[in-house]
Amino acid sequence: MKKRITLKEIANELNVSISTVSKSLKNSPEIGEDTRQKIIAFAKAHNYRPNNIALSLKNRKTKTIGVIIPEIVHYFFSNVINGIEKFANQSGYNVIIAVSNESFEKEVLNMETLANGHIDGFIVSIAKETLKKQDFHHIQETIDLGMPVVLFDRVFNDLKCDKVIVDDKGGAEAATTFLIEKGRKNILLLTTQDYISVGNLRTQGYLEALKKQHIIADNNLIIKVIDNKNSEQEMFDLEWQIENLLDQEIHFDGIFAVNEIYAASAMKVMRKRKLNIPKDIALICFTDGVISRYSFPSLTTVSQHAEEIGESSAELLINKLKDQYPVEENFTKIIKCSIIEREST
Numbered sequence: 028m029k030k031r032i033t034l035k036e037i038a039n040e041l042n043v044s045i046s047t048v049s050k051s052l053k054n055s056p057e058i059g060e061d062t063r064q065k066i067i068a069f070a071k072a073h074n075y076r077p078n079n080i081a082l083s084l085k086n087r088k089t090k091t092i093g094v095i096i097p098e099i100v101h102y103f104f105s106n107v108i109n110g111i112e113k114f115a116n117q118s119g120y121n122v123i124i125a126v127s128n129e130s131f132e133k134e135v136l137n138m139e140t141l142a143n144g145h146i147d148g149f150i151v152s153i154a155k156e157t158l159k160k161q162d163f164h165h166i167q168e169t170i171d172l173g174m175p176v177v178l179f180d181r182v183f184n185d186l187k188c189d190k191v192i193v194d195d196k197g198g199a200e201a202a203t204t205f206l207i208e209k210g211r212k213n214i215l216l217l218t219t220q221d222y223i224s225v226g227n228l229r230t231q232g233y234l235e236a237l238k239k240q241h242i243i244a245d246n247n248l249i250i251k252v253i254d255n256k257n258s259e260q261e262m263f264d265l266e267w268q269i270e271n272l273l274d275q276e277i278h279f280d281g282i283f284a285v286n287e288i289y290a291a292s293a294m295k296v297m298r299k300r301k302l303n304i305p306k307d308i309a310l311i312c313f314t315d316g317v318i319s320r321y322s323f324p325s326l327t328t329v330s331q332h333a334e335e336i337g338e339s340s341a342e343l344l345i346n347k348l349k350d351q352y353p354v355e356e357n358f359t360k361i362i363k364c365s366i367i368e369r370e371s372t
Contacts, residue, residue, distance in 0.1 A: 032073040041069060091121040092344060093141035095134060095151045097181070099126050102287075102316030103333045104152065107179065110337020111150060118345050120147075129254070131156040135165045147348050148175040150340045153183065155254055159222045175347040179340045181224055189343040190359045191336050195225050198329045198364030199232025200239075202283050202311045205327075207240050209372055211281030211309050215272070216249045217265065217289040223254075229285045229313065247277050252289065262292045269296045284312035287319050290326055294371075310371040313364075324370030332362050 038045045043062070051058045051066040052075075058066075094111055096104045108124060115122050123146065125137035134154045141149070149169065157163065163183050170176050170188055179191040206214050216233050219226025230249070237244050250268050252261060269292070272279070284290035290312035297304055304310055304324055311327045312319065319326035339360050 032070070032075050034075075037066065037070055037073070037075065041066060088348075089121075089145045089147050090119060091123060091146055092341070092348075093138075093146040093149050094122055094124045095127055095137050095141075095149065096124065097127050097129050097152055097154050099124075102318070103180075103314050103331060106333035107152075107337040107340070110334035110339075111341045112337075113334070114338045114341035115345065118341070120341075120345060120348075127154040127157075129155040131160055131162065138165050138169060142169060142172075142174065146174075148177070148344045150177045150179060150344055152179050153181040155181075155223055158183070158224060159220075159254075161222075175344055177340045177344045179336055183224075187357055189347070189357050191340045191343065191362065192359065193225070193331045193336065193362050194364055195228035196232040196235070198313065198331070199229035199283070199285070200236040201232075201364065201366060202313075202329050203233045203236035204240065205366055206281040206283060206309055206311060206372070207236065207242070209281070209305075209309055212242060213245070213248065213279045214281040214283055215269075215279040215293075217269075217282065217284040217293060218249065218251055219285060220251050220254060226251075226285050233283060247272070248279055262288065265289060265292045266296050269293060270300075273300060280308055282308060282310045284310070287312045287314045287316050287326060287328065291318050291322065294322060294326075305370070305372050311366075315367055319369070322371075327369045327372040328367050329364045330367050331364055336362055 034045050034048050038048045041048070043066070047058060047062070048066055051063040052070060054063065092115060094108065096108070098104060112122050123141060125141060127134035127137060131154060134157055138149065151166065158181060163186055166176060166186055170186065176188040177191065178186065178188060180193060182190045182192055203214060214233075216230065218230045218233075221227045221230070234244055250265065252265050254261065273296075282290070282293050284293060290310055293310060294304065297308060302308055311329070313329045313331065315328040315330040319328045339362065343358060343360065
């Protein structure tokens with residue numbers, strides 16, 4: 028690789044001051060045309076590029092934002108990142124991504140490490156373990172230091188920062204109503220434990236839809252999956268619970284899953300029991316990902332518009348970094364969901 032030349036080396040080679048070199052490379056009218064062109068040509072020939080890290084330290088701006096997500100392989104989060112990078116790159120910002128793996132300690136460590144690396148601001152989706160502990164000191168301390176933070180998807184309302192959220196409750200209510208309008212009256216809900224904010228809201232939406240349709244909620248038809256950080260074990264437990272309902276002859280003719288992984292587990296059980304989707308049981312889920320589109324039958328989904336979430340999060344953060352609105356002024360943007368109907372209903 029060709030060695031990059033520094034400002035000091037250019038100055039020494041051409042017998043001028045570092046200030047003269049710097050001003051010439053910025054096309055300053057203070058430097059004569061002949062000298063300026065000579066310096067620019069020499070710099071180009073010797074592969075000179077500005078040291079962005081040095082510039083950012085001097086200006087206290089790195090033009091870099093840190094993004095912390097719970098998991099990297101999830102289709103939703105990968106699409107959020109696409110949206111963040113799209114807007115950030117168009118605005119001249121770089122993006123560094125860290126993964127908490129749903130761990131509180133990893134999330135804290137990621138935040139400390141990135142902050143020490145001169146990040147200008149953060150975009151964060153809170154880990155499940157952090158939500159369970161209800162310990163947000165690392166995020167609050169970051170905000171108190173004057174570093175802008177935008178939370179997306181999984182948020183904690185008491186943190187005074189910008190947020191981009193999905194209309195989880197409204198989306199879940201629409202999904203449940205959709206099944207009811209298809210003639211399904213006994214709808215099994217596959218959801219998370221209540222401490223996970225999005226799962227809690229989706230459960231509320233499900234219950235609200237039943238209430239509005241004058242259907243009495245049956246606790247036997249609500250499975251709250253216990254998170255144990257082992258996705259395979261988690262899915263095994265979920266499949267066992269669904270099979271247990273079938274063994275007890277607890278009837279359901281529809282399933283609403285709060286994510287497509289839970290929906291895939293339900294489909295696995297249905298195939299094992301030789302139940303037809305959608306003839307015997309209709310199925311709808313959140314997250315319009317690869318599983319939903321390419322499963323058989325293909326899954327009807329509630330789309331969260333993940334890329335829009337990413338773009339909106341980046342826009343809120345970068346606007347604050349550019350001082351386009353006061354640090355103490357906080358916004359919450361709500362992204363509406365939409366239903367994409369496929370074969371499973």
